[in-house]
Amino acid sequence: MSKESWSAYMIVEAPPEEACEVSASDHRRFAEVPVSGWHALVLWAIGPAHVIRCLDQRVPEPIRVVCETDGQRSVRVEERTCGDRSAVESEIHEYLMNARVPSQPCGYRWFVEIPSGMNDCDDLLDRFSSSLSEYRGQLMPVEERKVMVTVADLLYRDVKKSESDR
Known part of the structure; x- marks a missing residue:
């Protein structure tokens, strides 16, 4: 799947609930993704069909x-x-630059669709992490991106099939 810009990732007005409606006929579960380069790369690999974002209007927590x-x-x-x-x-x-991915826009909270058969975001992220750990040695971000895209395609294949059945 070729993506050129983060602008393809849908912006919603408010953060989704654990199980939310993105459109009237589309019941999908979303979970918030932590903030890091690795997590942003996972979102890029998954793609805009399964990721949404909203403005981050929360007061920052103290450190x-x-x-x-x-x-x-x-x-x-x-x-x-x-x-x-x-x-x-x-x-x-x-x-992201090392993975050859455009810089992610600032000021958003990012949410990923949880594929059927998975409990939560931790399950999803563990799948990406375990797929990367199968490789001996340390992968560079650009190599991680390629593996992540393959994992994302496998995880969301059933979601794509059910979308085309509608």
Whole structure:
């Protein structure tokens, strides 16, 4: 499946419920995907037919800072900064660039359709992870992308068949 842009990924007004309607005749289960370069690559491999997004309008959660000086440990809570967010986005951008995938747009929450036969997002992500672990040595992101696309095609093959039956 050839994808050229993240703009093909549908934007919805609100985050979906565990089981939600995307259209009147289309009952599908979606789950939120964590934020990382690896997870963004999984979303790219799965493709826009099975991924939706909405604007992230949540107040950022504070971060816990742990410092240890001379054996004394202190913990404080701080608000997230633009620099914190920028560092995360930079790491995601670099990972996707190494996989030869366009940079993912910022400011969204991303949700993946859970294929039938899977309980939740963890099951889905475990399938991608275990498929990658079958390869000896460490794969580069561009090689991971190729494996992920194959896995996604297999996982969503039945979904595509049922869509064409409608």
